[in-house]
Amino acid sequence: MARPLLEVQELKKTFPARGGRQLRAVDGVSFTIERGETLGLVGESGCGKSTTGRTIVRLYQPSAGRVLFDGEEVHSLHGSALRRFRRRVQMIFQDPLASLDPRMTVGDTIAEGMQIHHMGTPKERQERVQALLRAVGLNPEHASRFPHEFSGGQRQRIGIARALAVQPELIVADEPISALDVSIQAQIVNLLERLQQEMGLTYLFIAHDLSMVKHISTHVGVMYLGALVEIAPTDQLYSEPLHPYTQALLSAAPLPDPKVTRTRPRVVVQGEVPSPIDLPSGCRFRTRCPFAMDICSQVDPPLIEVAPQRQVACHLHAARSTAA
Amino acid sequence: MILRHDLPPEAFEWVGPDVAAREAIATPPLSYWADAWRRFRRNRVALGALVILALMVLGVLFAPYLRPFTFDHIDLSAHNQPPSAQHWFGTDRLGRDLFVRVWVGGRISLEIGLIAAVLSLAIGVIYGGIAAFFGGMVDNIMMRIVEILYGIPFMIVVILLMLVLGSGVMPIVVAFALTGWMGMARVVRGQILQLRNQEFVLAAETLGASPAALIFRHLIPNTMSQIIINLTLLIPDAIFTEAFLSFVGLGVQPPVASWGSLVSEGRLQLMQYPWQLLFPAILISITILAFNLLGDGLRDALDPRLRQ
Numbered sequence: 261m262a263r264p265l266l267e268v269q270e271l272k273k274t275f276p277a278r279g280g281r282q283l284r285a286v287d288g289v290s291f292t293i294e295r296g297e298t299l300g301l302v303g304e305s306g307c308g309k310s311t312t313g314r315t316i317v318r319l320y321q322p323s324a325g326r327v328l329f330d331g332e333e334v335h336s337l338h339g340s341a342l343r344r345f346r347r348r349v350q351m352i353f354q355d356p357l358a359s360l361d362p363r364m365t366v367g368d369t370i371a372e373g374m375q376i377h378h379m380g381t382p383k384e385r386q387e388r389v390q391a392l393l394r395a396v397g398l399n400p401e402h403a404s405r406f407p408h409e410f411s412g413g414q415r416q417r418i419g420i421a422r423a424l425a426v427q428p429e430l431i432v433a434d435e436p437i438s439a440l441d442v443s444i445q446a447q448i449v450n451l452l453e454r455l456q457q458e459m460g461l462t463y464l465f466i467a468h469d470l471s472m473v474k475h476i477s478t479h480v481g482v483m484y485l486g487a488l489v490e491i492a493p494t495d496q497l498y499s500e501p502l503h504p505y506t507q508a509l510l511s512a513a514p515l516p517d518p519k520v521t522r523t524r525p526r527v528v529v530q531g532e533v534p535s536p537i538d539l540p541s542g543c544r545f546r547t548r549c550p551f552a553m554d555i556c557s558q559v560d561p562p563l564i565e566v567a568p569q570r571q572v573a574c575h576l577h578a579a580r581s582t583a584a
Numbered sequence: 585m586i587l588r589h590d591l592p593p594e595a596f597e598w599v600g601p602d603v604a605a606r607e608a609i610a611t612p613p614l615s616y617w618a619d620a621w622r623r624f625r626r627n628r629v630a631l632g633a634l635v636i637l638a639l640m641v642l643g644v645l646f647a648p649y650l651r652p653f654t655f656d657h658i659d660l661s662a663h664n665q666p667p668s669a670q671h672w673f674g675t676d677r678l679g680r681d682l683f684v685r686v687w688v689g690g691r692i693s694l695e696i697g698l699i700a701a702v703l704s705l706a707i708g709v710i711y712g713g714i715a716a717f718f719g720g721m722v723d724n725i726m727m728r729i730v731e732i733l734y735g736i737p738f739m740i741v742v743i744l745l746m747l748v749l750g751s752g753v754m755p756i757v758v759a760f761a762l763t764g765w766m767g768m769a770r771v772v773r774g775q776i777l778q779l780r781n782q783e784f785v786l787a788a789e790t791l792g793a794s795p796a797a798l799i800f801r802h803l804i805p806n807t808m809s810q811i812i813i814n815l816t817l818l819i820p821d822a823i824f825t826e827a828f829l830s831f832v833g834l835g836v837q838p839p840v841a842s843w844g845s846l847v848s849e850g851r852l853q854l855m856q857y858p859w860q861l862l863f864p865a866i867l868i869s870i871t872i873l874a875f876n877l878l879g880d881g882l883r884d885a886l887d888p889r890l891r892q
Contacts, residue, residue: 316791347790359783361615363805373791374802399608406615419787426791 263331264292265432265462266316271325273311277537284536285311287486288325290563293430293479298456298463300473300494302509303483309466310354312483313432316464319349331431347377352424354435358414360407366418367395367403373426377411381531392421397449413444417451424455432464437472449476470506471513474498479569485544486536488563492570502572504549505529543575553577593631598642620809630881633874640871653681655688656839664857672792673863676849680839686863689841693868695825696756696842703761704822708768709804715769716776717799727773730766746834753836756829760822765805771814775807781844809886816879820872827868841870 261524273286285583286308293299303309316327318334327334329349337345343344350373353359360369370392371385392402407415412546416436418542419573423431433452437445453476455461467473473480474494481491490503507527515521529548540547546556555575563573614622624630648655651672659679667674673682715726744761749755779785785802793801823843829835830844831851838845843864850861 314786319786319789343792346790349790351782351787351790353787355783359787361784361788361802361806363808365615372788372793376792376797409614422787422791514698 262575263315263389265330266293266296266464267326267328268292268312268316269326269328271327271357272323273308273315274323280535284486284539286315286322286538287536289486289488289555290325290553291481293464295462295463296430296456296460298465299310299477300477300480301464301466301483302468302470302473302480304468306533306536308485308486308536309468312432313351313464313466317432317512319351330377337433343377343523347373347426348428349430349432349530350426350428352419352431352433352436355375355439356412356419357407359419360415362507365404365406366410367420369407370403370422370425373422375531377426379426389421389427392425393436395424395455396421412440413447416440416444416448420448420455424459427459428461430464432466434466435468437463438468445472448522452476464490465471469513470498470509482509482538485533487544487573488571489545489574491563492572496567496570502553502566503545503574504576505545512542543573585727620885624881625860627881630885631875633877633881636870636874637878640690640867640874641694644687644694646686647687651681651684653684655685655789655841656680660841661837664853664860666857667859670850674857674859676860677853680858682846685841685846686843686867689843689846689864690843690867690871692753692836692840692842693823693826693844694871696753696760696826697819700757700760700764700822700825701815701818704764704818705768705811706765707761708765709807709811711765712769712772712774713776713799713804715794716773717803719780723773723777727770730769733763734766742829743834746829751829751834751837753840756826756835759829760825764818764821767856768811768814768818770806775810776803779803809882813879813883813886816875816882820875823868823875828877 268289268291271286271289272284274282274284277283289308289312291299301309301312311320315322316329316334318337321335329345332341332345334345360366364372367386367389368521370389374380376390379385388404389403398421399412402410403412408416410418414528416439419436436504437448438451440448444488449472452463452465456463463476465473465476465536470480470482473490477494480489480494480497481488482497483489486504490497490506492502500509501510504527508529511524511526511528515524527550531548531549532545534544540557542558543549543552543556543561546552549556555577559575561573561575561578563571564569564578566577615626621688657680659675660676661679661856663677663679664672665675665679671681671683673686675681676685711730715723722733745759745762746755749758780803785798788798788802807849826835826842827844827847830842833848836842846864847861847868850857850859850864854861
């Protein structure tokens with residue numbers, strides 16, 4: 261098999277906190293994304309999923325670990341190799357208004373990347389802006405307008421057009437639909453899916469809700485307090501979640517059928533998320549886990565492969581390890 | 585009356601959702617500045633202030649030529665005249681025409697105000713911009729320096745500088761620029777720090793924009809409204825400083841006049857000839873008031889969130 265498009269190895273990112281302590285935002289995350297696939301990265305606020313995304317696109321320097329994009333180490337790139345990386349990897353942001361410069365027209369915003377990478381003449385760029393606006397379902401005449409004149413869904417489509425303008429291969433979408441109405445969310449997900457098929461894009465799709473990524477992802481990774489606790493192909497993760505945290509997340513997601521909702525077993529998580537400055541000993545989820553055992557407070561369970569393509573970090577499943 | 589069930593299904597026609605209409609925007613395109621101007625125009629007080637300032641500029645440029653005198657023409661036979669058809673604002677103790685002197689003096693005052701404010705703006709924007717953009721240690725050291733400078737009484741610095749540099753227009757400008765930039769530096773730093781982590785700046789960085797492109801395409805344009813508002817408040821500050829320095833004798837020297845030196849001269853004969861102080865004092869007050877009202881109006885127009 262060809263090398264994966266994106267490979268994240270033991271990525272760590274700490275931020276300095278008060279009193280000389282360290283906030284461990286991302287604490288040893290590893291995963292790979294194959295070309296053309298979509299990895300959905302899910303977790304509650306503050307679990308480090310956005311930090312992971314921003315480190316991958318090199319907005320942050322990692323504290324440890326490596327990110328390989330198409331076999332090249334992202335954080336040691338410079339000069340023309342860095343420029344190439346900047347073109348091949350793009351990001352879509354959460355807040356559709358904050359991610360657009362309020363003083364620039366939509367056309368200028370979309371053309372900015374092409375200008376930076378010297379793609380085409382000004383006239384060609386203008387034509388491409390029009391084509392991109394059409395591709396994301398906006399009126400090409402809107403190129404001369406300003407971001408504040410658009411609705412949330414329209415703004416997010418402008419952000420998508422900006423990312424697409426430089427013909428990227430990987431798009432890191434950082435909660436692209438969380439700030440939108442439910443009716444608009446489907447519209448954006450469908451648009452992203454269509455664009456993926458047309459342009460052969462690879463996505464890292466970050467969300468805080470499992471129901472948001474189910475439709476679009478080929479694989480789903482669940483993060484808790486800076487670590488990946490489970491990663492699996494989408495169908496398997498939803499039909500047979502292994503980690504207690506995944507089970508809790510799934511049983512908290514609303515289902516369209518109230519009968520099913522009433523009768524399904526629920527995994528209830530107690531308490532609050534511990535502080536990422538002061539992580540619990542052993543397994544980071546044990547303070548809230550309904551199945552916590554003695555070993556959980558002593559040994560941090562590694563992410564192990566329990567079935568082909570299925571990895572989980574939990575002592576409950578240590579016996580199932582394919583390696584053991 | 586036609587009830588709903590009277591209508592056969594064929595009477596209905598599927599029109600479908602009108603996608604084009606859903607995406608249409610009714611209002612004409614409006615740039616940030618056009619929108620700000622629209623808001624500004626509605627503010628009568630600020631608009632009035634702008635008109636007054638425009639008249640003031642026209643006044644200092646052209647009013648002196650309305651009268652057949654020069655600002656340093658001495659006529660001892662007509663000293664200390666009250667306002668008359670010959671001398672509209674009267675004359676001073678050397679018989680110089682006050683109408684001409686007030687407007688010529690306004691030139692110096694406005695000139696000093698503008699140049700000094702623009703200079704301190706330039707220093708402040710560059711200093712604050714560098715501190716915020718590079719952040720961390722650089723920012724820490726640069727802002728501590730500002731805080732230390734803030735602690736030194738402003739007037740002492742100005743007076744000491746004037747003693748070293750001598751009196752006159754340039755020393756006033758330099759003295760003000762060297763002391764007036766700190767507020768601007770803080771404003772610009774605060775704005776850029778706030779903008780630096782905004783998603784649109786991160787988006788530009790992800791697109792591969794260089795630091796210079798980030799600063800000049802995204803950060804400075806988005807700080808412009810704050811800079812302009814601050815400028816309109818710096819100008820009256822500079823004018824006032826000049827007036828004060830001239831009043832205590834550190835400013836421009838005779839026969840050159842400024843509003844401050846005219847007030848200073850008028851004060852000597854306040855009991856006998858009050859108009860000698862009155863006219864320049866009124867012009868200073870109107871100008872400073874107009875700049876402050878304009879600044880308030882601009883703040884409301886450029887940054888509607890700040891309105892109380």
